[in-house]
Amino acid sequence: MLADNLVMLRNLKGLTQEQVAEVIGISRQSYAKWEQGETIPDIEKCDKLAKFYGISIDALIHQNNAVGQTRIAPAPIGKHLWGMVTIGSKGQIVIPKAARDTFNLKEGDSLVVLGDDAEGIALIKSVDFENKIQEAMRLSQQKAEEKE
Incomplete structure (x- = not known):
C-alpha cells in the first residue's frame, strides 16, 4: 500500500519523483525504489512524507481506500472516507x-x-x-x- 500511496499522492500534487526526493532529502533513485516497492523508507522519512502530504504516517503506510473499484489516495488529516453506504427502501442509511x-x-x-x-x-x-x-x-x- 505504501508504494501505491506514494505514487497517488505525488501525482495528485503534480510533482515529479525528483521534486519529492528533494523535499525529503534523498536521491530520485531512492525515492523511485520506494514507489516501486523495492525498498521501504525509515520512520523519519515516512514522517517527512506524511507531513509533506498532510496525512498521518498510519494513512501513508496502511490506508487502502476505494470507492467502488477506484482506489483513492489517503485523505488529509481531519478528512475521512469511511466507505460506501446503501440507501434503504425508505431513504434510510446506516452511518458507519x-x-x-x-x-x-x-x-x-x-x-x-x-x-x-x-x-x-x-x-x-x-x-x-x-x-x-x-x-x-x-x-x-x-x-x-x-x-x-
Missing part, C-alpha cells in the same frame, strides 16, 4: 460506526441534511448547525451596528 464514534453521534441525535446541487449531501448535528447560524447572525448584526 467509525463515523459515529468520531463525531460522537448517538441514537436519537438530530442531524440537519444539507445539499448542494453540484457537490452533494452533507450531515451536521442540529445543535452544531444552530450554533453556527446563531454565531453568523451575531456577527452580521455586529457588522451592521459598526456601519451605523
Whole structure:
C-alpha cells in the first residue's frame, strides 16, 4: 500500500519523483525504489512524507481506500472516507460506526441534511448547525451596528 500511496499522492500534487526526493532529502533513485516497492523508507522519512502530504504516517503506510473499484489516495488529516453506504427502501442509511464514534453521534441525535446541487449531501448535528447560524447572525448584526 505504501508504494501505491506514494505514487497517488505525488501525482495528485503534480510533482515529479525528483521534486519529492528533494523535499525529503534523498536521491530520485531512492525515492523511485520506494514507489516501486523495492525498498521501504525509515520512520523519519515516512514522517517527512506524511507531513509533506498532510496525512498521518498510519494513512501513508496502511490506508487502502476505494470507492467502488477506484482506489483513492489517503485523505488529509481531519478528512475521512469511511466507505460506501446503501440507501434503504425508505431513504434510510446506516452511518458507519467509525463515523459515529468520531463525531460522537448517538441514537436519537438530530442531524440537519444539507445539499448542494453540484457537490452533494452533507450531515451536521442540529445543535452544531444552530450554533453556527446563531454565531453568523451575531456577527452580521455586529457588522451592521459598526456601519451605523
